[in-house]
Amino acid sequence: MISIKNLHKSYKMGDTSLHVLKGIDLNVNQGELVAIMGSSGSGKSTLLNILGMLDLADEGEYLLDNVLIEGLTETTAANYRNKFLGFIFQSFNLINYKNALENVALPLYYQGLGRKIRQVKALQYLEKVGLKDWATHLPSELSGGQKQRVAIARAMASQPKVLLADEPTGALDSKTSSEVMSLIQQINNEGKTILVVTHELDIAHMCKRIVTLKDGVIVEDQSVDQVIVENHV
Amino acid sequence: MFNRDRWQEIYETIRKNRLRTFLSGFTVALGIFIFIVLFGFGNGLKNTFKQFFLDDATNTLWVSPGKTSKPYRGFKANRRIEFENSDLEDIKDNFKFFLEGITPRINRSARVRFRGESDNYSTRAVAPDHQYIEKTLIMQGRFINQDDIEKKTKNIVIGRLVAKDLFKKEDPIGKYLEIGSSAFKVVGVFQDQSGDREERLIYIPYTTQQLIEKNNDKINSIIVSFRPELSYTRALAFERQLRLFLKKKKSIDPRDNNGIRIRNVADQIRQNQRFAQVLQLIVAFVGIGTLIAGIIGISNIMVFVVKERTKELGVRKALGATPKSVIGMVLHESIFITTLSGITGMIAGIVLLSNMEDRLEEFFIIDPYIDNFTALVATILLILFGAVAGYIPAKRAASIKPIVAIRDE
Numbered sequence: 001m002i003s004i005k006n007l008h009k010s011y012k013m014g015d016t017s018l019h020v021l022k023g024i025d026l027n028v029n030q031g032e033l034v035a036i037m038g039s040s041g042s043g044k045s046t047l048l049n050i051l052g053m054l055d056l057a058d059e060g061e062y063l064l065d066n067v068l069i070e071g072l073t074e075t076t077a078a079n080y081r082n083k084f085l086g087f088i089f090q091s092f093n094l095i096n097y098k099n100a101l102e103n104v105a106l107p108l109y110y111q112g113l114g115r116k117i118r119q120v121k122a123l124q125y126l127e128k129v130g131l132k133d134w135a136t137h138l139p140s141e142l143s144g145g146q147k148q149r150v151a152i153a154r155a156m157a158s159q160p161k162v163l164l165a166d167e168p169t170g171a172l173d174s175k176t177s178s179e180v181m182s183l184i185q186q187i188n189n190e191g192k193t194i195l196v197v198t199h200e201l202d203i204a205h206m207c208k209r210i211v212t213l214k215d216g217v218i219v220e221d222q223s224v225d226q227v228i229v230e231n232h233v
Numbered sequence: 234m235f236n237r238d239r240w241q242e243i244y245e246t247i248r249k250n251r252l253r254t255f256l257s258g259f260t261v262a263l264g265i266f267i268f269i270v271l272f273g274f275g276n277g278l279k280n281t282f283k284q285f286f287l288d289d290a291t292n293t294l295w296v297s298p299g300k301t302s303k304p305y306r307g308f309k310a311n312r313r314i315e316f317e318n319s320d321l322e323d324i325k326d327n328f329k330f331f332l333e334g335i336t337p338r339i340n341r342s343a344r345v346r347f348r349g350e351s352d353n354y355s356t357r358a359v360a361p362d363h364q365y366i367e368k369t370l371i372m373q374g375r376f377i378n379q380d381d382i383e384k385k386t387k388n389i390v391i392g393r394l395v396a397k398d399l400f401k402k403e404d405p406i407g408k409y410l411e412i413g414s415s416a417f418k419v420v421g422v423f424q425d426q427s428g429d430r431e432e433r434l435i436y437i438p439y440t441t442q443q444l445i446e447k448n449n450d451k452i453n454s455i456i457v458s459f460r461p462e463l464s465y466t467r468a469l470a471f472e473r474q475l476r477l478f479l480k481k482k483k484s485i486d487p488r489d490n491n492g493i494r495i496r497n498v499a500d501q502i503r504q505n506q507r508f509a510q511v512l513q514l515i516v517a518f519v520g521i522g523t524l525i526a527g528i529i530g531i532s533n534i535m536v537f538v539v540k541e542r543t544k545e546l547g548v549r550k551a552l553g554a555t556p557k558s559v560i561g562m563v564l565h566e567s568i569f570i571t572t573l574s575g576i577t578g579m580i581a582g583i584v585l586l587s588n589m590e591d592r593l594e595e596f597f598i599i600d601p602y603i604d605n606f607t608a609l610v611a612t613i614l615l616i617l618f619g620a621v622a623g624y625i626p627a628k629r630a631a632s633i634k635p636i637v638a639i640r641d642e
Binding site (some may be wrong): 049052054055074075078079081082083087089093094095096097098102106107109110111114115154158 | 238241242245246249250544545548549550551552553554555556557558631632634635636639
């Protein structure tokens with residue numbers, strides 16, 4: 001599903017240049033649940049941003065679902081993001097003046113779907129994350145865990161090939177973290193490919209494979225026995 | 234642009250961001266409102282000015298006799314000069330090229346009676362040309378005509394207020410008034426923009442006045458109007474020649490400035506017109522200033538709005554919004570708001586102006602107005618600049634990488 005070869009990325013910081021990714025090779029198959037671990041500064045978020053086409057690599061090859069991602073214009077990147085990828089952020093990034101349903105329906109709007117279909121689909125995904133009854137609530141009326149579940153529903157709504165989660169539990173307590181991870185596991189079990197960036201070991205162990213980054217290179221790549229989280233939802 | 238979903242999205246955004254919408258809308262509405270009201274007041278000021286100063290015909294010379302101050306050709310100094318009918322004829326004969334109209338004036342005051350009513354009024358004995366020179370408007374009947382002059386008829390034209398005072402609601406035309414000891418027939422009623430004093434006058438044919446006064450041929454003063462197409466320098470030349478001609482005829486020392494007095498209205502008008510131009514300039518300056526202030530205001534609001542939305546726009550981009558759709562959305566929204574509120578402000582301003590009429594007369598603002606073209610152009614300009622002002626930050630926001638926009642501070 002994802003195939004990257006010799007990926008390099010550096011950031012210019014004034015006169016000096018910071019080499020963040022120093023040749024990453026990674027293959028992720030359909031249906032995998034991969035944790036990308038590493039301390040801050042290891043380049044894990046940069047990797048995720050490049051995978052998410054939010055940022056461009058300086059060098060290397062990136063294949064997503066056998067499509068070469070290269071020399072993207074802003075517009076095609078936006079279309080690819082919309083079609084292939086779903087994002088889950090640490091700080092949820094829900095649009096604060098839209099209610100849960102409207103937030104979930106937003107990627108569908110950018111897919112060009114009609115209003116009625118958007119509503120129906122969005123409600124379907126809200127139901128999937130157990131928040132059907134909260135459809136008309138604004139993000140400010142939801143708890144952290146609920147917000148992240150809305151964000152997950154939003155990421156799912158466009159039926160992407162890959163879900164990218166950047167520290168999805170970073171802003172949550174351990175109980176709601178488990179809830180969210182349980183949801184992610186559930187979605188993964190339905191066959192969705194998911195990448196989770198985290199620096200917490202217990203969260204990483206809830207995935208099926210752990211890729212560890214250090215100073216811009218992969219130092220460890222191992223399959224793990226997945227810790228199954230009880231479904232509280 | 235006419236996508237129903239886009240409208241829906243904008244409607245939602247507007248509905249749920251009332252403060253932001255209100256701020257940008259209010260700025261535009263206020264800007265255009267103030268512009269229209271100030272511009273209208275400026276025009277009102279100009280109206281007042283026109284009424285005060287530009288009422289009489291501008292191409293006139295007021296010639297009046299004085300006392301000589303130098304002895305000349307055997308005449309002593311301090312001699313009183315007098316005008317008579319022959320002077321009128323001589324001016325007519327000698328200045329045909331310049332002349333448009335000429336009238337004498339003999340000012341008197343008399344007790345005027347009609348039935349039980351009586352009062353003191355000023356009378357003015359004139360020739361028919363006086364009507365044009367004083368811009369007298371006939372409301373009823375006619376002005377003094379050439380026939381009256383030749384036959385020395387006892388026909389008079391009375392001011393609007395004379396008619397009101399003496400005749401009340403009765404029709405004065407054809408009625409007889411007693412002025413002094415003789416009866417005159419009213420043939421016309423006039424009004425004059427210059428004010429009440431002018432409308433309490435009675436016009437009499439000058440020949441009739443002379444007949445009553447022992448059939449003399451004396452005239453108080455002469456008013457000459459020259460052809461309006463004459464240039465300013467030509468008009469001055471005419472004034473100079475007329476002065477020389479009269480001095481020669483009346484045997485006044487050419488260097489004596491006191492024998493003949495000529496007031497050139499063109500000269501005064503020129504000054505007044507300059508003042509009016511300055512006034513116009515001030516009005517335009519105030520107008521453009523307000524408009525610029527409005528444009529700066531809407532620009533600031535737009536920068537603020539887009540800045541506030543940077544993160545949201547980043548999220549939208551992460552969810553698949555193209556840069557074009559982001560810019561389009563921001564612009565669409567801002568143009569919608571500015572257009573709506575701009576038109577509201579414009580209409581409010583115009584309504585206020587049209588209800589003002591003479592209510593601010595004591596502040597020298599009469600009948601303030603703004604022509605629709607200026608109002609519309611100003612409104613469109615403000616909307617256009619609002620769009621431009623929104624476009625620049627929107628474009629910048631759209632080009633920011635979503636990851637930068639989303640990043641938590």
